[in-house]
Amino acid sequence: MIKQWLHKNSSDFRLIRNLVVPMLFLQLLQLLFQLGDQAIVGRLGLQEFAAVGIVSSFIFLITGTIGILCAAFNIIGGRYFGSNDISRFGRAFNTSMTLSIIIGVLFELLLVAAGQWMLRVIYDLDFTPAAHYLYISGISMGMNMVLFNFSAYFKNLNKAKLLTFSFAAAGVVNLFFDYVLVFGKWGFPRLGMSGAAAGSVAGYAASILVCIYFFRKSNLFKFSLQIDRPIARQLLKLYFPMALQDLIEYTLFAMGTMAVISRMDPELIAAYTVLTTLLEIIMIPMYCFSGSCMTLTAQAYGQQQTRYTRYSYLSLQLMLIISIPLTAIVVSFSYPLIRVITDTGVVISLVRHVLPLALALNLLNGLQMIMKSALQAIDLEQWVLVFSGIVYAVSLGIIYVLVAKLELTGVYLGFGASYLFLALGYLYKLKGRASATHPPLSSEQI
Numbered sequence: 001m002i003k004q005w006l007h008k009n010s011s012d013f014r015l016i017r018n019l020v021v022p023m024l025f026l027q028l029l030q031l032l033f034q035l036g037d038q039a040i041v042g043r044l045g046l047q048e049f050a051a052v053g054i055v056s057s058f059i060f061l062i063t064g065t066i067g068i069l070c071a072a073f074n075i076i077g078g079r080y081f082g083s084n085d086i087s088r089f090g091r092a093f094n095t096s097m098t099l100s101i102i103i104g105v106l107f108e109l110l111l112v113a114a115g116q117w118m119l120r121v122i123y124d125l126d127f128t129p130a131a132h133y134l135y136i137s138g139i140s141m142g143m144n145m146v147l148f149n150f151s152a153y154f155k156n157l158n159k160a161k162l163l164t165f166s167f168a169a170a171g172v173v174n175l176f177f178d179y180v181l182v183f184g185k186w187g188f189p190r191l192g193m194s195g196a197a198a199g200s201v202a203g204y205a206a207s208i209l210v211c212i213y214f215f216r217k218s219n220l221f222k223f224s225l226q227i228d229r230p231i232a233r234q235l236l237k238l239y240f241p242m243a244l245q246d247l248i249e250y251t252l253f254a255m256g257t258m259a260v261i262s263r264m265d266p267e268l269i270a271a272y273t274v275l276t277t278l279l280e281i282i283m284i285p286m287y288c289f290s291g292s293c294m295t296l297t298a299q300a301y302g303q304q305q306t307r308y309t310r311y312s313y314l315s316l317q318l319m320l321i322i323s324i325p326l327t328a329i330v331v332s333f334s335y336p337l338i339r340v341i342t343d344t345g346v347v348i349s350l351v352r353h354v355l356p357l358a359l360a361l362n363l364l365n366g367l368q369m370i371m372k373s374a375l376q377a378i379d380l381e382q383w384v385l386v387f388s389g390i391v392y393a394v395s396l397g398i399i400y401v402l403v404a405k406l407e408l409t410g411v412y413l414g415f416g417a418s419y420l421f422l423a424l425g426y427l428y429k430l431k432g433r434a435s436a437t438h439p440p441l442s443s444e445q446i
Contacts, residue, residue, distance in 0.1 A: 016289070016292050016293075016296065016311065016314060016315060016318060020285070020288045020289055020292050020318075024284065024285060024288050051129065051130040051133070051193065052130075052133060052193060052196060055119070055130055055133050055134050055137065056137070058118075058119075058134070059134070059137055059138065059140065059141060061251070062107065062141060063140070063141045063144050063145070064246065064250070065243055065246065065247065066103055066107070066141065066145065067144060067145055067148050068239055068242045068243045068246055069096060069099060069100065069103070069145070069235060069239050070096060070100065070145055070148035070149050070151075070152055071148075071152075071242060071294070072096070072234075072235045072236075072238035072239045072242060073092055073093065073095075073096035073149060073152050073235060074152035074155070074156070074294060074295055074298065075238060075294065075298045075376065075377050076092050076231065076234050076235060076238065076298075077089050077092045077093060077096075077152060077153070077156055077298075078152075078156050078294075078295050078296075078297075078298030078299045078301075078302060078377070079298050079299070079301055079302030080092055080302060081156045081157075081299055081302065082298065082299030082300060082301065082302030082303040083302040083303055083304070085302075086220060086221060087221075088231070089156070089220075089221075090220065090221030090222075091226075091228040091231055092228070092231050092234075092235070093149065093153055093221075093223070094223060094224055094225070094226050094228070095226065095227050095228045095231045095232050095235065096149050096152075096235060097146065097149045097223065098225045098226060098227050099227065099232065099235070100142065100145035100146055100148070100149055101142060101145075101146065101225070103142065103145065104139075104141050104142015104143065104145055104146070105142060107138065107141050107142070108138045108139055108141065108142065111134055111135060111138040112135055112138075115131055115134045115135060115138065116128075116131035116134075119131060119134065129192060129193045129194065130193070132193065132194045132197075133193040133194055133196065133197045134197075135197075136194055136197035136198055136201060137197040137200055137201070139201050140200055140201055140204050143201070143204040143205065143208060144204065146208055146211075147166070147204065147207055147208060147211065150163075150166070150208075150211040150215065151163055152295070153215065154211075154214070155291070155292070155295045156295060156299065157218065157220070159214075159218070162211075162214045163211075165210055165214075166207045166208075166210040166211050166214075167207060169203075169206040169207055169209075169210045170203040170204060170206050170207035171203065172206075173199075173202050173203045173205075173206040174199050174200055174202065174203025174204075174206075175199070175203075176199075177195070177198060177199035177202045177203070178195065178196050178199035178200075179199075180195075181194075181195030181196070181198050181199055182195040182196050182199070183195075238376075238381055241381045241382045241384070241385040242376060242381050242385075244385055244389075245381070245384055245385045245388055245389075248385075248388060248389050248392055249388060249392060252392070253392040253395070253396065256396045257396070257399060257411070260396075260399055260400055260403055260411070261403075261411065264403075264407065264408070267344075267346045267347055267350060268350065268407060268408050270342065270344065270347045271347050271350035271351050271354070271408060272408060272411065274338060274342055274347060274351045275351055275354060275355060275358055275408075275412075278330060278334075278337060278338070278351075278355065278359075279358060279359070279362055281326070281330060282323060282326055282327055282330065282359060282362055282366075283362070283365075283366075285319060285322045285323055285326070285366075286319060286323065286365065286366035286369055286370075287369075289315045289316075289318060289319040289366070289370055290315075290366075290369040290370050290372075290373045291373070292311075292315065293311050293312050293315040293370050293373045293374055293377075294373035294374070294376065294377050295377075296311040297309065297311050297312060297373070297374045297377040297378060298377040298378075301377060301378050308378065309374060309378075309430055309433065311374070312370055312371055312373075312374035312430060315370045316366075316367060316370050316371075319366050319367075319370060320363065320366075323363055323366055324363070327359045327360070327362075327363065330355075330359060331355065331356050331359060334351070334352055334355050335348070335352065338351050338352065350408065353409075354408050354409055354412060357409065357412055357413075357416075358412040358415075361412055361413070361415060361416030361419065362415075362419075364416060364419035364420050364423055365415075365419045367419070367423040368419050368422035368423040368426055371423065371426035371427060371430055372384055372388070372422070372426055374426075374430060375426055375429060375430060375433075378433060380429065380433065383429065384426075387422075387425050387426075387429075388422060391418055391421045391422050391425070392418060394418075394421075395414055395415075395417055395418035395421070396414075398413075398414045398417050398418075399411055399414030399415070402414050
């Protein structure tokens, strides 16, 4: 039975595999990239290390929000590429890339003008080296958006493996310049925190150069700075509901949860931090399958295939095949993994008690992420925004009630409830859309 299932879907599995495997490698490279930065900056001093952590989180939050424009290109471009409309695919790429460059420049100017004031007001961080770090690392916002666009481009061409060369170059260049500029080695100036920011920018620049090389080699169309107004309107129409949904899920819901957790005992807060770190390991394949599902569903939707939702179901099955054994491994080796992060006995005991439940419920998170990406790829991003907003608001109330009696266990039961509600709602909508009698939009209607 399994053999027949594999044979029946072998071509689709190859498409998913060709996207997911390079993305998994990229996630691991990015993790090493971050650990390398932390290892170098951590040797400057506690104040510098803390300041870099705060500023990096600030940059990450802004980049994630504005970078959703590139996810919109992934969907719009995927539909055009799926319908073999290379001309519009090229105009969509050029429009998204041009908007990304403009947005990146504008945000960098904003940081130079008001960055130090924002750090002081938002984070109560009045540390001049932190402001200098912000000015330099702010350049990476626009560079990241450029890389996001290249990522969507190569994924649509089913050449995601080329991105591994790009990110490997970024990692090598970043670590080299971090080391020589932070500590002033081999005749380079000692720049401290600013050197770490410059190293990151140099790494992103190397990554962009590699992407440009492969882009020119693909010879699909020529890049030019231009904004196609109809396509720009499509991108922005997708961007705003997706950005709001991201804001609700990853900012407001997270802030609300932390507001509840921050009132717990310090040991429980520390345990939650460790659990979050361990869950990120399980989240890596979920992010990858969610991204591949969005690309392939958008392409199939653009081709007007009647079975354009099949990639969501196949991605779900493959995600579970990988994530369930990975979950079992993390549970089996939980003690040494936790010891890497903390050696506090009380915290270790709390984490080991809650971890199996948290990991099991987190599988539901992977289900809802994949189905959400499929719905966003087929013009249902506004429905996703409204539905998820309601679910997360209700879930915060559930978490608040459960925490009073069950403490940390209540937090994860609340998370599990939100993931379950989202998964069931998304599944219902996806099945309803798949069974509808009308075909998907043509490229002229997109």
